[in-house]
Amino acid sequence: xxxxxxxxxxxxxxxxxxxxxxxxxxxxxxxxxxxxxxxxxxxxxxxxxxxxxxxxxxxxxxxxxxxxxxxxxxxxxxxxxxxxxxxxxxxxxxxxxxxxxxxxxxxxxxxxxxxxxxxxxxxxxxxxxxxxxxxxxxxxxxxxxxxxxxxxxxxxxxxxxxxxxxxxxxxxxxxxxxxxxxxxxxxxxxxxxxxxxxxxxxxxxxxxxxxxxxxxxxxxxxxxxxxxxxxxxxxxxxxxxxxxxxxxxxxxxxxxxxxxxxxxxxxxxxxx
Amino acid sequence: xxxxxxxxxxxxxxxxxxxxxxxxxxxxxxxxxxxxxxxxxxxxxxxxxxxxxxxxxxxxxxxxxxxxxxxxxxxxxxxxxxxxxxxxxxxxxxxxxxxxxxxxxxxxxxxxxxxxxxxxxxxxxxxxxxxxxxxxxxxxxxxxxxxxxxxxxxxxxxxxxxxxxxxxxxxxxxxxxxxxxxxxxxxxxxxxxxxxxxxxxxxxxxxxxxxxxxxxxxxxxxxxxxxxxxxxxxxxxxxxxxxxxxxxxxxxxxxxxxxxxxxxxxxxxxxxxxxxxxxxxxxx
Numbered sequence: 001x002x003x004x005x006x007x008x009x010x011x012x013x014x015x016x017x018x019x020x021x022x023x024x025x026x027x028x029x030x031x032x033x034x035x036x037x038x039x040x041x042x043x044x045x046x047x048x049x050x051x052x053x054x055x056x057x058x059x060x061x062x063x064x065x066x067x068x069x070x071x072x073x074x075x076x077x078x079x080x081x082x083x084x085x086x087x088x089x090x091x092x093x094x095x096x097x098x099x100x101x102x103x104x105x106x107x108x109x110x111x112x113x114x115x116x117x118x119x120x121x122x123x124x125x126x127x128x129x130x131x132x133x134x135x136x137x138x139x140x141x142x143x144x145x146x147x148x149x150x151x152x153x154x155x156x157x158x159x160x161x162x163x164x165x166x167x168x169x170x171x172x173x174x175x176x177x178x179x180x181x182x183x184x185x186x187x188x189x190x191x192x193x194x195x196x197x198x199x200x201x202x203x204x205x206x207x208x209x210x211x212x213x214x215x216x217x218x219x220x221x222x223x224x225x226x227x228x229x230x231x232x233x234x235x236x237x238x239x240x241x242x243x244x245x246x247x248x249x250x251x252x253x254x255x256x257x258x259x260x261x262x263x264x265x266x267x268x269x270x271x272x
Numbered sequence: 273x274x275x276x277x278x279x280x281x282x283x284x285x286x287x288x289x290x291x292x293x294x295x296x297x298x299x300x301x302x303x304x305x306x307x308x309x310x311x312x313x314x315x316x317x318x319x320x321x322x323x324x325x326x327x328x329x330x331x332x333x334x335x336x337x338x339x340x341x342x343x344x345x346x347x348x349x350x351x352x353x354x355x356x357x358x359x360x361x362x363x364x365x366x367x368x369x370x371x372x373x374x375x376x377x378x379x380x381x382x383x384x385x386x387x388x389x390x391x392x393x394x395x396x397x398x399x400x401x402x403x404x405x406x407x408x409x410x411x412x413x414x415x416x417x418x419x420x421x422x423x424x425x426x427x428x429x430x431x432x433x434x435x436x437x438x439x440x441x442x443x444x445x446x447x448x449x450x451x452x453x454x455x456x457x458x459x460x461x462x463x464x465x466x467x468x469x470x471x472x473x474x475x476x477x478x479x480x481x482x483x484x485x486x487x488x489x490x491x492x493x494x495x496x497x498x499x500x501x502x503x504x505x506x507x508x509x510x511x512x513x514x515x516x517x518x519x520x521x522x523x524x525x526x527x528x529x530x531x532x533x534x535x536x537x538x539x540x541x542x543x544x545x546x547x548x549x550x551x552x553x554x555x556x
Contacts, residue, residue: 251488257449263390
């Protein structure tokens, strides 16, 4: 597994990150989508500690009556953390859209829902005057397991440098209920979908391979020699390579002598 | 003799594919009777490598992919750009150019000036070369430069002072500025230097740039050859891929040096003494 993290220390750094990034914009409010799963629970707990629970809004955005248990868990978590929460059913707009443009692809349907949730979050960002917090973890970012401009869209992401297995450790430290921590992780694109089933690897092994590749700078050969199945290593390397576009802004065609994204470069936190 | 400038579009991070491109171009150039083929900077790897640098680095003396290129130079010469990691210097990666003549590597130049700033971040990923050295090529004394090396005009001076008959620069120069007609504005900067260096060094200046784009940056093409005395011999397409084949005559070096006495009257020892003083104790 990737190195175990020191819960109190990581909490301290991430709480300060959330508080500072928002504070620089004169903002004290944040909102995030609450799925009833681990990552959004951890992110909500961090935000509640950084900003005070009443400054955090959790939006629970089910599609109709699917995932009813998760909706219950999400609401229970919000009450436990003391954060505000609202439930918004996205079925009407999704059904309207797919009635006009039908598809058999459940991935396409799931991605559309993820982007609808993003659109709702950004609308509430304006209503609330709050920042949208991202909940994509390092494992997902590295293998591209997320919907571009859907769940990957956010103002700031406190979670993006923690592997899934490390998020689990942090969840224990933050006192996230076992009911959420023990759930099989799912992107929730369709009922019955699980991350590990879809990726074809356990998070423990996936994180071990990723950690070897990224922090360890190990080659394919070295990872196989370390005991990983060649097929697993190839699958992970293939996913990392194939998803680079999700980890960067779209390329801007350079024409002038100074161009946005190329050599017009300022820090994100400029003057804040 | 005829020379060729291979204004190719390398595939980013794919050494095998780029080796094949090099082999194809070498054959094309051979059919057109070229005796020297100049490929662009990092032609075997692509330019915007970032963390891929360590994955595409190779030892030119042993790497089978590089040896395939070397083996394809029977009866001609080639300048090839690649990422070098030598067994005596493990973990250090150089932006390098090899001069290969008839299946022998005669010289490897490691880029000295690594542009870092604006869109460039070479010093983040490459180790820095430490010297400029000429060598005896089949057609005369030659000196290699890589891209930005050429814009720091001391580099060309060192080759000139060492007696280079030809200064060869391989490049992956992006185009910037679109107010300059049918080429990027920055193409003029390179030609200006080529013209001036060929004029005042009375040597050939051979400049091979690449085409294509990577991560939104378009490479400007516009490879060129200037004869001693500042005469433009050939120019490659702006932006588009091209294979420029042109004729050069090394006798022109002699003719230019009879006419213009810069080389005869050069005083490297005076330059050296002054430089030494500047390096040891910067002028106040």
